[in-house]
Amino acid sequence: AAGVIQSPRHLIKEKRETATLKCYPIPRHDTVYWYQQGPGQDPQFLISFYEKMQSDKGSIPDRFSAQQFSDYHSELNMSSLELGDSALYFCASSLGRMIEVGNTIYFGEGSWLTVV
Amino acid sequence: KNEVEQSPQNLTAQEGEFITINCSYSVGISALHWLQQHPGGGIVSLFMLSSGKKKHGRLIATINIQEKHSSLHITASHPRDSAVYICAVSGNTDKLIFGTGTRLQVFP
Numbered sequence A: 001a002a003g004v005i006q007s008p009r010h011l012i013k014e015k016r017e018t019a020t021l022k023c024y025p026i027p028r029h030d031t032v033y034w035y036q037q038g039p040g041q042d043p044q045f046l047i048s049f050y051e052k053m054q055s056d057k058g059s060i061p062d063r064f065s066a067q068q069f070s071d072y073h074s075e076l077n078m079s080s081l082e083l084g085d086s087a088l089y090f091c092a093s094s095l096g097r098m099i100e101v102g103n104t105i106y107f108g109e110g111s112w113l114t115v116v
Numbered sequence B: 001k002n003e004v005e006q007s008p009q010n011l012t013a014q015e016g017e018f019i020t021i022n023c024s025y026s027v028g029i030s031a032l033h034w035l036q037q038h039p040g041g042g043i044v045s046l047f048m049l050s051s052g053k054k055k056h057g058r059l060i061a062t063i064n065i066q067e068k069h070s071s072l073h074i075t076a077s078h079p080r081d082s083a084v085y086i087c088a089v090s091g092n093t094d095k096l097i098f099g100t101g102t103r104l105q106v107f108p
Helices: none
Strands: A005-007 A010-013 A019-024 A031-037 A044-050 A053-057 A064-068 A074-078 A087-094 A111-115 B004-007 B010-014 B019-025 B031-037 B043-049 B052-056 B059-064 B069-074 B083-090 B096-098 B102-107
Touching: A005 A087, A010 A019, A019 A087, A019 A111, A031 A074, A044 A064, A044 A074, A074 A087, B004 B083, B010 B019, B019 B031, B019 B083, B019 B102, B031 B069, B043 B052, B043 B059, B043 B069, B069 B083
Parallel strands: A010 A111, B010 B102
Antiparallel strands: A005 A019, A019 A074, A031 A044, A031 A087, A044 A053, A064 A074, A087 A111, B004 B019, B019 B069, B031 B043, B031 B083, B052 B059, B059 B069, B083 B096, B083 B102
16 A cells, blocks of 8 residues: 655755755545654654645744645745754655544655765 | 653563553543654554554554543564654644654564
């Protein structure tokens, strides 16, 4: 069965550069979530989209932006990268929002971003 | 105090042992999720519970809504079960609140 696909899996950028991460949800899934997991830390919720509209926002820096496109894939754009942005970025998807009981969330393998 | 607490933080077992990981939460939830994260990052959703008990293979998850407590049990543990097990809760937002995880190592 198709899973959540993230690309690239690994990315190395220099400080002040820009990076874009892509997420392709499971087919028919209409909700996408982005999480950031720093080394040795719990995943932190960044932002979510439902039916191409932002549905919830967490601790996403102003330097970051994201959107969900008409085919439901999502992109996380990160600008003016800082060393502290080095982390594993997870995308997840679900059919319907998690606030509706019964909707299971599926995670991608994550994209490793290293800022040097 | 974290909104989601797990115990133990680290767990070592011999192959074949019965394992229990506990999760307590202090917030209202719509569902509780048990997740597995292997070295290298990938997170797999094991269970989503809003009440009662679920079983999948050697894994059993229970939740007591009144006591705000959930347990994940692994029967006949195997070295391939070695991973970080994470309890996370969802409420009235899209955000999952994660516990700090339990690192399990099963030795042959």
